[in-house]
Amino acid sequence: MSHFLGEFECKLDAKGRLMIPAGLRKQMPEAEKEGLVVNRGFEKHLVIYSRKEWDKIMEDLSRLNQYEEKNRQFIRYFTRGATELSLDAAGRILLPKSLLEYAGASSEVVLASQFNKIELWSKDAYDALLDNEPDNFSKLAEEVMGGAGRRADV
Numbered sequence: 001m002s003h004f005l006g007e008f009e010c011k012l013d014a015k016g017r018l019m020i021p022a023g024l025r026k027q028m029p030e031a032e033k034e035g036l037v038v039n040r041g042f043e044k045h046l047v048i049y050s051r052k053e054w055d056k057i058m059e060d061l062s063r064l065n066q067y068e069e070k071n072r073q074f075i076r077y078f079t080r081g082a083t084e085l086s087l088d089a090a091g092r093i094l095l096p097k098s099l100l101e102y103a104g105a106s107s108e109v110v111l112a113s114q115f116n117k118i119e120l121w122s123k124d125a126y127d128a129l130l131d132n133e134p135d136n137f138s139k140l141a142e143e144v145m146g147g148a149g150r151r152a153d154v
Helices: 051-062 069-079 097-103 123-131 137-145
Strands: 007-011 017-019 036-040 046-050 083-085 092-094 108-114 117-122
Touching: 007 017, 036 051, 036 097, 046 051, 046 097, 051 069, 097 117, 108 123, 117 123
Parallel strands: none
Antiparallel strands: 007 108, 017 092, 036 046, 036 083, 046 117, 108 117
């Protein structure tokens, strides 16, 4: 599994096209051939997956018992708006207007790598999110990562 690395400030053009930064494009060589998938994030942002990662998620979702209402609801809301993306010859992707509106993205966005996916935030929302860093980040790290069996060499 590949893990993306980096944070990139980008601009959308008037048509909603985004130039994937060269540093990020190098990390996903299969994107030109296989494409990408964009979807709504759990917060007001978008998530971009490689086609391979999206297929793994769909496989996981297909294993849920669809006779249970909560599973059907989750699948419905999770996949709402999911769209295949293709890179054009210039290395751009065209993001759906409805998804950009959901994320509150206008012309300036941030692509933030998160393991096997890329989060797309409006620059203002991303800056506000990071401005609200917990007062005691060290304590949060202890609570989240301090469990038994974790490496302590960070």
